[in-house]
Amino acid sequence: QQQVKQSPQSLIVQKGGIPIINCAYENTAFDYFPWYQQFPGKGPALLIAIRPDVSEKKEGRFTISFNKSAKQFSLHIMDSQPGDSATYFCAAPGGKLIFGQGTELSVKP
Amino acid sequence: DAGVIQSPRHEVTEMGQEVTLRCKPISGHNSLFWYRQTMMRGLELLIYFNNNVPIDDSGMPEDRFSAKMPNASFSTLKIQPSEPRDSAVYFCASSFEGLAVTGELFFGEGSRLTVL
Numbered sequence: 443q444q445q446v447k448q449s450p451q452s453l454i455v456q457k458g459g460i461p462i463i464n465c466a467y468e469n470t471a472f473d474y475f476p477w478y479q480q481f482p483g484k485g486p487a488l489l490i491a492i493r494p495d496v497s498e499k500k501e502g503r504f505t506i507s508f509n510k511s512a513k514q515f516s517l518h519i520m521d522s523q524p525g526d527s528a529t530y531f532c533a534a535p536g537g538k539l540i541f542g543q544g545t546e547l548s549v550k551p
Numbered sequence: 552d553a554g555v556i557q558s559p560r561h562e563v564t565e566m567g568q569e570v571t572l573r574c575k576p577i578s579g580h581n582s583l584f585w586y587r588q589t590m591m592r593g594l595e596l597l598i599y600f601n602n603n604v605p606i607d608d609s610g611m612p613e614d615r616f617s618a619k620m621p622n623a624s625f626s627t628l629k630i631q632p633s634e635p636r637d638s639a640v641y642f643c644a645s646s647f648e649g650l651a652v653t654g655e656l657f658f659g660e661g662s663r664l665t666v667l
Binding site: 475484485486488538541543 | 593606644
């Protein structure tokens with residue numbers, strides 16, 4: 443079964459900071475790599491996904507960077523806001539999604 | 552548009568009782584997934600269905616757990632008998648064929664189960 447290793451487990455930044463969350467995969471032979479965002483009391487929701495044939499994708503303040511040789515993906519949040527405080531998951535794709543352990547992000551005002 | 556609908560949102564029961572969690576996927580979606588979320592183990596995939604057929608139930612923890620999908624608009628996850636270690640938030644999620652292309656699953660708001 444595809445494994446994903448996510449780090450760090452938790453992260454605290456000040457408003458305006460740039461939190462970075464990393465994810466390592468065993469197998470990169472897939473069509474996309476997604477990040478999910480989960481707020482307390484809610485289900486996870488797709489935040490942004492990247493295809494392995496590109497090295498970076500930006501959507502608003504969220505950026506995914508893909509390092510194929512290192513088999514790693516990173517999520518960067520530019521100009522972070524308190525409203526970004528949530529748990530973030532990377533996931534291994536395919537016919538089913540296997541999620542990383544999650545990173546609890548807290549953005550302090 | 553209605554999203555994935557789960558019921559009950561909260562369930563408190565005593566050890567040994569039967570628990571049934573329900574899910575209505577988004578209309579038109581042909582894949583349905585049950586996940587369990589705990590602090591210790593994170594988000595675990597329990598089972599998933601494609602076109603109402605169970606494809607992979609390797610994540611079901613033991614025989615006390617069972618899941619059914621009698622039609623495209625309804626699924627149940629049953630625990631019998633329940634144990635305190637089953638306490639968790641159980642999520643149902645659905646997707647169309649596009650999961651393999653976009654990685655997008657649509658999650659319900661979860662059923663929080665507490666077994667005393």
